[in-house]
Amino acid sequence: MIYTVTFNPSLDYIVAVDDFQLGLTNRTSSELILPGGKGINVSTLLMNLGIESTALGFMAGFTGDEIVRELQEMGVKSDFIRIDEGISRINLKLKSIDGTEINGSGPAISADKVEQLMVQLDALGEGDVLFLAGSIPSSMPDDMYRRIMARLEGKGVMIVVDATKDLLLNVLEYHPFLIKPNNHELGDIFGVELKTREEVVPYGKKLQEMGARNVLISMAGEGAVLIAEDRQVFDKPAPKGHLVNAVGAGDSMVAGFMAGWMDKQDYEHAFCMGIASGSASAFSEYLATKSEIEAIYKQVRVED
Ligand SMILES: Nc1ncnc2c1ncn2[C@@H]1O[C@H](COP(=O)(O)OP(=O)(O)OP(=O)(O)O)[C@@H](O)[C@H]1O
Ligand SMILES: O=P(O)(O)OC[C@@]1(O)O[C@H](CO)[C@@H](O)[C@@H]1O
Structure with a gap:
């Protein structure tokens, strides 16, 4: 379950x-x-x-x-x-x-x-x-x-843990299967500014050394990076599309990654499902539907 x-x-x-406008009455x-x-x-x-x-x-x-x-x-x-x-x-x-x-x-x-x-979770x-x-x-x-x-x-x-700062750092020694900081959260942890996919890799690896099994770093319109447990590193730009509502894009990415992993136990597939789910949600008013995700997934895999 x-x-x-x-x-x-x-x-x-x-x-x-x-x-x-700041300081004035605004209307939606x-x-x-x-x-x-x-x-x-x-x-x-x-x-x-x-x-x-x-x-x-x-x-x-x-x-x-x-x-x-x-x-x-x-x-x-x-x-x-x-x-x-x-x-x-x-x-x-x-x-x-x-x-x-x-x-x-x-x-x-x-x-x-x-x-x-806790009692619920004991089950x-x-x-x-x-x-x-x-x-x-x-x-x-x-x-x-x-x-x-x-x-x-x-x-x-x-x-899977998606949290920031100490709430996240405190769990690492218990080896969560997946953590998903975004580049700003990752930078905050180490006191640096991280803007490119190349720059996040060494810091993602540090979180892995500290105990996380897989580290997925989301970077909004810049795409994402996966430092996988088997030492592979995946890096992809975000698919192109019209940004409609990015609320929940990161959560969609986490859900899509795990759905992909549970389906095939293949990191590249999971990573592409994560990006496709995140971006499909960012391109739609609500969280993405299955068909929206499938359409973007094809684009993400083809871009290899
Ligand atoms: N503007 C965008 N264009 C394309 N894809 C996007 C865009 N914004 C987000 N995404 C997709 O969603 C993924 C997650 O986005 P983001 O890094 O903003 O997560 P987050 O900071 O955890 O967001 P939130 O907390 O709002 O859920 C990105 O890696 C990317 O695949
Ligand atoms: O304050 P938190 O718990 O860090 O984030 C809460 C939140 O911003 O996260 C979701 C998007 O990821 C929203 O649905 C929700 O409002």
Whole structure:
């Protein structure tokens, strides 16, 4: 079985504002509200590819209810733990100013609620796949993903971590199957600025030396690099297309990579599925559909 954990789900309020001006009243020219958070996006993309998963994590208040309702409507299985105080966050994405967003910090999660999640995860075993993706509420310790990996150690669960800074670094000694920093996050870890696919390679290898089995580095319109466990390094530019909505492109890449890996256990196929899924989502309003991904996949493989 496949599980995703989103500690801090969101309703993503994705708006376009023409001629945005600081300090003035701006009005939207388009708006969209979607259930978000990285694990949820992974589950959604997997569902689009016809792969079942269960979305786990925490939700609170009317926003949490709406997230769960929308997931149910889309056909994504979920089993969220309800937090009694606060509300799940609303994350604002300004589509017309690419990459500009304001993400909430999310409700506090008490130790007994975390233990409830741990008990859910205790049921995982050999052959299961677990995605730990996204930030955790600011009130929580940044070794949360590490604690989960420690608890599951030796059970044969394949674990993917998409997180930043210490939340990510803390898990490396438990050898996650895949991590996916983007070039900015990778640069932040080592205090450098990384702009080209060539530049990210030595830093990706450092994360592998620190324990990650596979390191996938996404670079938005620049494409991606994979430092694979078998020492192969893959590097591809992003396919060309019209950028529509990049929210969730990275999560689509993670989901697409793992879908490709589970299908063929072949790194090049998984890498191309990752790029195709990321770019197909960036080129569409919603997270990409299977046919959108397949169309871009053909382009990505042909470009070899
Ligand atoms: N402008 C773009 N043109 C083509 N492909 C893109 C573009 N933006 C993203 N992608 C595709 O999606 C992948 C992931 O994008 P990105 O590096 O922005 O992830 P991210 O920073 O984790 O994003 P997010 O946190 O919003 O999900 C890229 O490697 C690329 O394949
Ligand atoms: O604040 P976090 O947890 O780092 O990121 C949350 C988030 O930006 O990630 C997804 C896109 O990757 C969005 O759906 C969501 O709003």
